[in-house]
Amino acid sequence: MKKLINAPERVVGEMLRGMELAHGGLLRLLPENGVVLRADAPVQGKVALVSGGGSGHEPTHGGFVGPGMLDAACAGSVFTSPTPDQMLEATKAVDGGAGVFYVVKNYTGDVLNFEMAGELAEAEGIQTDYVVTNDDVAVEDSTFTSGRRGIAGTIFVHKICGAAADDGKDLAGIKELAEKVNGNVRSMGMALTSCTPPESGEPIFQIGDDEMEIGIGIHGEPGIQRKKIEPADNIVDEMLDKILGDSVDFSGSEVAVMVNGMGGTPLMELYVAYARVADRLKDEGVNVWRMPYVGDYMTSLEMAGFSITLLKLDEEMKGYLAAPCDVAAGRPF
């Protein structure tokens, strides 16, 4: 296992420290709690957005903290949900008196820990609410599972709700908006390689030199299907067919598109994939709104792979997506 680190157990702390040193003025840390805050928190009178999850998905979540997006992000160990006390400290630090809204990805750990955090926050007199994102279409029958996972579509919830909070929307309105976004976003991922968390030192799964894993999540856990690798166009087709054939009817609509790298796929290949996405959407009568987001947004360490996200837009969502924000992951050059 070769990584640019000092020691496995120090990775997250040093990463957070590096972020604070790099983006001081925009971000600050609660270093004892592994929390990244916007430097000017708390912002009085504004609903505060708190998210978080395991580390290893950078720029998610710390890279999305700042004016116009998240107020705070809680960083767990690699691929491990953060704990309720982290979330409570974050909550208290960003509480501007208008309530705190949690954006939680649907993984049992994330949900249970954020639920406990909400209970602790309410006990301290802070009103909270939350959305559980579940944009991943890979898992079909969610009645018999933990339900669908939250993957890159969650970032659109961060952005749209962040802009709405800046715009003065109240806690109930943010909740409603978050559910609307979540209800209109669909994603799917795949992987060509596994990844190796620093503390385990071993790849999460073994995969052959000529194989790919379809329906991958973001924590390196195996996906839904192992197959022989195919050309990029075929892979995009399979993923788009599942997304377009799911319960959101995208035809004739305007969509925000994200082609998200898992970390180890060169940007060159993401654009090869996007060319196919664009062609297919055109054939299907789905209109890409403005420019797609092509790059590494919600990664899985060094995993080679990518995910596609489509968000069906209305005027409100478009306005909030277009609103300016100042976050480390979206700094102009």
Add this chain to the structure above:
Amino acid sequence: MKKLINAPERVVGEMLRGMELAHGGLLRLLPENGVVLRADAPVQGKVALVSGGGSGHEPTHGGFVGPGMLDAACAGSVFTSPTPDQMLEATKAVDGGAGVFYVVKNYTGDVLNFEMAGELAEAEGIQTDYVVTNDDVAVEDSTFTSGRRGIAGTIFVHKICGAAADDGKDLAGIKELAEKVNGNVRSMGMALTSCTPPESGEPIFQIGDDEMEIGIGIHGEPGIQRKKIEPADNIVDEMLDKILGDSVDFSGSEVAVMVNGMGGTPLMELYVAYARVADRLKDEGVNVWRMPYVGDYMTSLEMAGFSITLLKLDEEMKGYLAAPCDVAAGRPF
């Protein structure tokens, strides 16, 4: 070799097409020539900046085309310099009557091909000039080699000269400014893994599971030294010692800093490295100007590794670095 592609010989063309589909309105292609242009080229009365090189370094160069940076980028095959006819077509397409300036990285192929292009352009009545960037300190004795290589520091030349051209600086002034930036920027890179170009199908070099390559370039060619892997802090120290000990005296100055991922190193690890960079610079009395650039800017396909770049600033360079630009690699979120 597992890649998200359709066929090795089609990768570059499909990548360029994907970029145009994604960023239409900002970019357009000369598809027969593998050239990316700003959509509004030619911009009359402005010195036009043309750069280029092999593909496989994305977002370099196409991701830096747009208002405030490059007017055109020529894309060669993976790791292969583009050819003079590509450069000539780019030159003609962006010529706004104020001359065309080439930003060339110091590799024999890039230099020879851009030289021939300049000859062809002059024959067509277009005035050209160029800078050859050579910020890499890894190669010590450039008297007995092809000279130092141009690596990530070249991007600062793109940005500063791009802003200056927007600001109305003439061709001679751009040349002088480019030489100033080049004279004040120093970089060094390293790799933990190799990379596999699609058309060759084999890794460029073999490296052991416990080894690293110091002084790596950006084309996957071997570096200057093979060693056992060390903790990130030690690696940063070795690289910074070489950069700080080189012919630019950084002490007491303000620097622009870039910690650039080669493609396969997670952002998490780049921040771990940046924490050490920040600590060392503070110890050395070198002041980081504004925020560092931490991310993948000049990659080498999926290579795990990174480079550090320091640019010693004056007021003019600061102003141009801070000027707004609109490029695919720096799009706000």
Add this chain to the structure above:
Amino acid sequence: MAASMEENRKYLTKLDSEIGDGDHGNNMRRGFAAALERLEGTSPSSPADVLKAVSMALIGKVGGAAGPLYGTAFLRAATVLSGDEVSPEDAASALEAALGGVKQRGKAEVGDKTIVDALTPAVEAAKEVAGSPEATVAAVFRAAAEAAAVGAESTVPLTARKGRASYLGERAQGHRDPGATSTQLLLDAAARSLEGAG
């Protein structure tokens, strides 16, 4: 328990890699190491205080799905204990309360391929042993541990319906659940400790 989590870290990591994200071993080791530290630092007086201290350490340090579930388990166990002595019936009640907490938080049932598959038979065995006149607390935990082992093994052929393994569908079959396994290991460590084998 902390020693068991340290010893079995790689095993749990392996199980959680096959049908999860590979962190269960590290999560449990970290959480129980923190629990040990907290106990050494605060020297709680009653058994209930011990369990509460462990609960807080787990909630604060384990992370993932297992943190809130085991944390709640220890907390609920604490609530049924009073005084300084723990009888065999107390022990069984504590385990039953723990299971109740896990099921209330996680909403899993037997057959879902989780902690519940190990803890449910453990509670039944504990109650049965506790009901007999020669019962000892050590025997209650030994019975619980053995039943938990059977329960954890029973997860092998199951299709997961909760947690991360549930995304795998039938691919989870043939793999042992990591959480059910750590349940078995924790109960076994408790039993050995009470039996004096430490």
Add this chain to the structure above:
Amino acid sequence: MAASMEENRKYLTKLDSEIGDGDHGNNMRRGFAAALERLEGTSPSSPADVLKAVSMALIGKVGGAAGPLYGTAFLRAATVLSGDEVSPEDAASALEAALGGVKQRGKAEVGDKTIVDALTPAVEAAKEVAGSPEATVAAVFRAAAEAAAVGAESTVPLTARKGRASYLGERAQGHRDPGATSTQLLLDAAARSLEGAG
């Protein structure tokens, strides 16, 4: 020549991987395939026109360091030929002009571990054979090819001073230069073609 570049693509790739960026094989194959296509499409009349067409195809398609160097080589060779016949002296002069072009563009000398290390002895051998009365063009190229082979082999122990290999310092020693090797292969292909072995 195109066939030789096709056959030897992997070999040149391997050499360029050891002390370069692995693209020389693909670059040469692509360039000479384009040259073949251009020749088939335009049917140039004179030997000079053939060389010019090849030159343009190479400059336009090879890329990298080898593109301008070989492109200039063919262009300069074309400039010394006139008419439809090529004598042995013409052939040697063409090779000499080619070398001049490579040296002028690339500024390399013998010993720098480049194309020049193969082409320089090739030109000397060509001139020597061309000076003899029974010389044939085929013999000129055969001598050039054999000398180029020796020259390419002579690059093995050298430290590179030009091109990508020069960054390696002493690590380039023990590796054959890819460009010198393609020079040898091209001359050999030309010789075989003239000898009728195709």
